[in-house]
Each structure stands twice: as C-alpha cells, then as structure tokens.
Amino acid sequence: MTLKLNIKDKFNKELPADPILENSRRQVSEACFSFVTPKIPSNPSLIHVSPEMLNNLGLTKEDSETKDFLNLVTGAEIFPNTKPYAMCYAGHQFGNWAGQLGDGRAINLAEIEHKNKHWALQLKGAGETPYSRSADGLAVLRSSIREYLCSEAMFHLGVPTTRALSLSLSGDQVLRDVMYNGNPDYEKGAIVARVSPSFLRFGSYQIFPSRGDVDTLKTLVDFTINTHYSHLGKPSKAVYIAFMKEVATRSLDMVIHWQRVGFVHGVMNTDNMSILGLTIDYGPYGWLEGYDHGWTPNTTDNTHKRYSYGSQMQITHWNLFQLANAIYPLVEDAEPFETILNDFPKEAETAYRDMMRSKLGLKVEIESDGELIEELEKVLHTSETDMTIFFRNLANLKTSEYQEWWSIISNAFYKPNEINGDIKDSWKHWFSNYGKRLAKEQSTDQERKLEMNSINPKYVLRNYMAQLAIDDADKGDYKLIEEFFNLLKKPYDEQPTSEKWFSKRPEWARNKVGCSMLSCSS
Template identity: 60%
Template sequence: MQFQITNPFSTELPADPNQDTVPRAVTKACFSYVTPRIPSNPQLVHYSKEVAQLIGITTAEATNTAFTAIFSGKEILPNTRPYAMNYAGHQFGNWAGQLGDGRAINLTQIQHLQQKYTLQLKGAGATPYSRRADGLAVLRSSIREHLCSEAMHHLGVPTTRSLSLILTGDTVLRDVLYDGHPEYEKGAVICRVAPSFIRFGNFELFSSQKDLQTLKLLTNFTIKHHFPEIKGTSKTDYIAFFKAVADKTRTMVTHWQRVGFVHGVMNTDNMSILGLTIDYGPYGWLEDYNPDWTPNTTDRENRRYRFGNQPQIALWNLYQLANALFPLIEQAAPLEAILDAFQTQYEADYTSMMRNKLGLCMAAETDLELLQLLSQNLLLHETDYTIFFRKLSELQKTDSEETAFEILSEAFYKPEKISPQTQDSWLYWITQYTLRLQKETASDPDRKSRMNAVNPKYVLRNYMAQLAIEAAEKEDYSLIEELHILLKKPYHEQPNAQKWFAKRPDWARQKIGSSMLSCSS
C-alpha cells in the first residue's frame, strides 16, 4: 500500500509536548502523539471494498497481512505519527470539560484522487484522554459501527465510513449495561474514514480555557481545509463558517428523521463540524413509530436524545458552538440570527422531506394538516416506521379506502387488534391522502418510483445487528457480509432478501442489544 501522506492537522496545529499516555489535562494543544496498542493476534473479519477503493487500496492489498497489521495498530505507516485529538464537550446537557479521543487514534491523513481522508482506529488503546478507561473496543460494538457506517452512507445520510473490522486476539472487560456485572469480551478495532474528525467540542475546549490563540488557529485551519469556499479569516468569515456548519447539521438531522435513525448520544463532542454522523454508540432505528424512543439506557429516564427531540438537540448543540466561537466574532446578533433561522429552516426542510416520503411533488395548503394527522395516527397502534412508508407507495389513486388500509396493515404489529376507532381514523386519513394525490400530475408508477427512492426498504434494524453479533461471537462472520451486501442497496427490492423486510420479532423487544444499549455498546 502506497499512500500519499499529507497530515496537515498534526503539522499545522500545536501538539502536546508530553509524549506519554497518562490521563491528564492538556492545554494549548490540539492533539497528543500516541502509539496504538499492539494486538496479540490480529485477524481480519471484514472490510468494505468500496471504502478501500475510495482511499486507493486494491482487493489484493486489503487481503494481505500488511493491511491487517496496519489497520489493527500492530504496525505504523511509514512517515506517520499517530495522534489523539484534544476536545471538550457537553454530555447530556452538562459541561464535561476536557474529553478528547479516549479510544480513537488518528493514523494519518492521506490524499487519493484529489480527495483527502483521515484514517482513524477505534479501539486501539489508551491515550491521554482515556480518563479511567482502557481505550479498547469490543467485537460487539465494532460490528455495530462497521455495519452502520456503511448502511448510512448507502441510505444517503452524511456519515463517517468504516474500512475494516479486525479482531485483536485479546479480551476486554466490559459492563454492558453499567449494572455491576462486567464480563470479558473479544476485542476488536475498526478503521474509520472521514475528511476530518473535528467536532464541536474541539472549539469548546479552547474557548472554555480562554485560549483564543489556539481557538483561532483551529478555526482558521478548519476553514482553510474543509470550507475552502470561505476565503478569509475575518469576523465575517467566522460567521459564514458557523452558518455553513449549521446548514450541514440541519441537513444531517433531516436525513436522520427521514430514515428513522436515532443517534442515541448527541453530546457536543459527538457532533461533526462537517455535518457527518459520527461516533456510533447506542444508536438504533425506529421499529414502531415512537418519537419518545431512545436506544440509550443511560438516557432512559430523561430521554434527552429521543427520536423526536433530535432537531432541538442539534440546535442546542449549535448554541454551544456559537458560544465557543463568540470570542473570535464578538458580535452576538449575527450568530443569534443564524440560530433563530435554524428552526424555521428545519421545519421547511422537514415538511419538504415528508412530502417526498408521501410522494407529493407540489405543495398544498392542506399538507401540514395531512402530516399532523399522519403523526397522530402512527401513534394509535404500534406501526412499523420503515414498512409503513414503503407500503404507502403501493397505494393507487383509484384504490378504495378499504383496499388501501389492507395494504398498509402489513406495517401494523398486531393488525388483528386494531380497534374500530383506530381503523376509522386510518380510513379518514387514507381518504384525505387519496384526495390529495388527485392533485398530483405524476402517474402511480412514477410516484411509487420517487417514493421508493427516499423510503428505504431495508435498514440495519437493531435485531439484525444483534444476530450478526451473536453469529460472530461463534466465529461465523457470514451474516456480517450478508447484511453488508444487503444494505448497500437499501432502496432496491432485492426479492431474495425479503426476509429482512420484516417487523421486529417478539424476542427482540426487550433483548439487550436489540432494544436498549449503553454507551459501551
């Protein structure tokens, strides 16, 4: 493997002069140099051919021992010095101070076909930011991130990518639900790929430390390398930078709501400055439509990061970023204007997105009422979010209400228990929806095609990931590959994969790993 090494982050920004990995406060430094922990017996479990090609790795190179050695942390790429980033953050709404890359180590940045990518190992050992943790990861959580990163990309959701999943040959002690019952699990490392892993928390750190010199260096660096359309470094340019981040964040969250994805831990240190979905921990997809659902056991009481609250949390996080950048701008009004506009712009984006999910090209005055009634109906009886919108495309303008209801009933978890009142509510909505379709000029086949391009048939349901994990723990990795292939074409019918177009099985309702997860998951 021959990479074109660039490494601007570690050459243009200040480094921590201390070379050890002892947990400590690190000031006036954007990163600390670290060395990945050498695994005892690394074994390649799976890799993404697409991501390998993206960064210039051939199939032959990806299946040799050098690939496994480098992307497990056993060997260091020539002319590189791995490092861990220094950042702070708000966790569950509370200021947590310095956090940093506790179990992530950036190997290097490379350039391939005029595009730049940072290669980052997750689970490769301790850093100065590991606090009381070991910096390692387990197979369970690594499978979830590896599969989800690629699934999200193919859904059209902005995300970091995952190149490889490698067993380390070592065991890791983890308490899955933080309930005082730790167990040893298989250790693993994944290689994450993104243009940058800079987060909101990078800026929060230096602002909180009143280190305006480093804050300015970081902001100028980020604009130069990741927002080249912003040409300068004046206060006006910093405002433009903040607006660009807000726009990217809004786009990302709108996509989350479109596909029913719940991040689970939207702390500011888990918010990418590029509007990428980052740090796949206790994430999940909606099974039944429930705006109050969160997959995170740590968030079970307050449900701060529940599905329906994600847009508001994104805005709250942007307020924290605005506070961090304020010392460079010294003007509150332009930042407040961007923040005030976020909600209005999101509502417009959301309405447009939902129109697309319903197959409506033209805006009508009754659309908001139609959407509101739909949200109410989806709560009347346990209804699968993904299946409902996919089946909705099968309705035809000439269908009777009863025929349409029969089609949609496949999305109900217990259709035999639908009450007469609930059925009447659905029949009324179907009537309004059918009347609305009469205003559309597109044919039924054209509308179905457009709807199926935004409403996925296949998503990485929580129980699917759990099945892959349980098989992998028995050294059967075939389901990882099967799901990886399936999720590369989530909008396609894939008749041979019809078994995955199904509601959550009963056994998965309360099963650990399928319903609720912790931050160690």
C-alpha cells in the same frame, strides 16, 4: 510496509501539539492533539473490509490480503513517516458541561489523499490515550460490528456519515459491563478502522474558550476553514459567521436525513457532533421499529429521553448554540450568531415538512400538507406501526383506490387486532384525505411509486439484525456480516432473495439487550 498510500498529513503538522509525549492521563492545554502509539494487539485477524473504502484510499483487494494491511488497520505497525495522535476536545454530555474529553479510544493514524479527496484514517479501540480517563481505550466486537455495518449502510442510504474501512479482532479479551449493572464480563476485543475527511467535532472548539485560550481557538477555526471550508474565503470575522451558518445548514441536512430513515443517534453530545455535518460516533444508536417520537435506544437516556427520535432536531439546535458560544470570541458580535440560531427552528420546520412530503410522494406544494402530515403522525402513534414497512408499502397505494388502504399497510402493524373502533376510523379518515391529496398530483401512480421508493428504504440495519450478526460473530461465523454489508449497499432496491429482512422486529427481540436496550459500553 509495502502498501502505497499517498500520505498528506495536515492536522498534526499545522496545529499545536501537546509537548508531553508520555501516554499518561492528564489535562492537555493549548494543544489540539497528543501524539500516541496504538497498543500492539496480541493476535490480530481481519474480519471484513469495505471494497469501496479500499478504492477511495487508493488500495486494492490484493493489498487488503497482506500482512501489512492487517498490521496497519489494527495498529500493530505504524505506517512509515507518520505520527499517530489522539485529538483533544471537550463537550456537553446530556446537557451538562463535562470539560476535557478527547479521543479516549480513537487514534488517528494518518491523512491520505487519493483522486483529489482527503481522508483521515482512524482506529477505534486501539488502546489508551491521554484522554482515556479511567478507561482502557479498547473496544469490543459487539459495538465494533454495529459501527462498521451502520456507517457503511448510512452512506448508501444517502445520509451524511463517517465511513469504515475494516473490522478486525485484536485477539485480546476486554472487560465490559454491558448494561452498567455490576455484571462485567470479558468480550472479544475488536478494532474498526474508520475514515472521514475530518473527525473534528463541536467539542474541539469548545475546549479552548472554556479555558480562555482564544489564540488556539483561532488557530483551529482558521485551519478548519482553510482545509474544509475554503470556498468561504480567507478567515475573517465575516467568514467566521459564514462558517457558523454553513455548519448549521449541514447539521440540519444530516438530522433531517436521520428523521427520513428512522435513525436515532442515541447520544448527541456536543463531542459527538461533526463539524462537517456527518454522522459520527456510532454508539448506542437504533432504528425505529414502531413509529415513536419518544423512543431512544440509549438506556442511559431512558428516563429523560433527551436524545429521542422526536428531539433530534431540537438537540441539533441546542448543540449549535454551544458551538456559537465557542466561536463568539473570534467575532465579539452576538447579533449575526443570534440570527443564524433564531432562523434555525423555522428552517428545520420547513426542511422537515419537505422531507415528510417527499416520503408521501407529494411534489405539488399545498398549504394544507402540514395538517396532513400532523394527522398522520398522530395516527401512527395510536398503535405500534413499523416505520420502514409503512412508508415503503405506502408507495403501492393507487390514487383511485385509497379505500383499499388496509390491504396495503396491514402488515406494518405489530398488533393488527388493535386497528378497530376509533383507531380504524382515524386511519380511514387519514387515507381519505391522502387519497384526495394525491388526486391533485400530476404524476402517475407508477411515477410516484418510483419516487417514493427512492426516498423510503426497504432495508435498514434493524437492531435485531445487528444483534444476530453479533451473536454469530461471537461464535466465529461472519457470514451475516457479509450478507448485511451487501444487502445494505442497495437499501432502496427490492432484492427479492432478501425479502425475509423486510419484516417487523420479531417478538423475541422486543426486550433483548442489543435489540431494544443499548448502552454506551463499547
């Protein structure tokens, strides 16, 4: 290969490997990964590349136009002196212990250093691994477009996230049952090259104590601290506790950002929780259209709504309990872990209130702000109200003209004719309180608007937008992928020529598969 990458592999050199080299489905013990070779695609082609991630890895636009680059990001050729691998981990899925899971359709190619930053490069959809269970290890264009666009969009929203380097077609057809209803069909195979400082997740640590393997657990935790949390000091019991505390803090920061922008992950299993507090594994995610704490995009979760928008902070807390249980054997003292976990709900409540205050443009902290926020959440649920449009337009309200609220936010309502009677009175009451509250702020209306518009995005990857891009891409038209990729680089800017994407979900998308109903099928 002519590509020049500064390969600095650590994971597959410093951690114990699965000694079995054949690519067969099996239980893997006392190992953090298994060596595996990606499946060679039949006719790979590149759809899109992220210029920012190219630069982060030390590559150029010219590099991305070469055959070597295409071969790298589709698994057609292994980069010299590297040994690809799939990670071994376990996890709780929908609250139930699932045992060994692992990278069933992800293959880590190499680790790259550039400008003092360390990146792991991974292919999603590049073939089976020992952890694929009954699956084929492949991915389809539909889900790959969603992951590629969303991970980059989240970065520009300021949300902690893994990122994406490229989106490619494999040239193969992949059989999938989209809604798990017994109607499988062939779809275009695709591969996303995704990038992160690490793809370690909570489940990476859970698997070893579940098997009584404390030695490998210690090896992995020590590696994680030395590699990603070295500022905490050398591994020790005190540092293990500090490590747990920082993972909790980072995880809370991540989910608060989700709540801020209206993102619903959809499948917050412990194997989908990054140890670095990054959004990872973009599966059946969705963006709130109507503001609804009970909404989940995942059809599998439709009955119990475990992973609904309003439950994400509580689920983060539950997942942290599982991580603490996994790390406990290294400390053998429950009290410090209990303190971290018991403090989390109060910290989450404070962080959430501060986040909501920022969305409302409130800088001066007043005790009654909690009541104002609670009242707003109640009234937002009285009629379907677009979250993104409501908060973005709220910045246009002038403190002395709060009685003009209807003209400011009316286009956020999906059914404006419902806003009458008690519902309208509730809105009037809230805006009266909000107007009086704004009068206690020291900033001008213009200053507040600028601040609110830096927190409340104008453009997010609405579910129907992603589906439009998918529908066109299925026909070989990738213009919307490019348009959305660039639009979402500046989600807080006005972008007047893109105003059509600042609009409520169209009615045709209300019950369309891919817009309101999503599955884990990818």
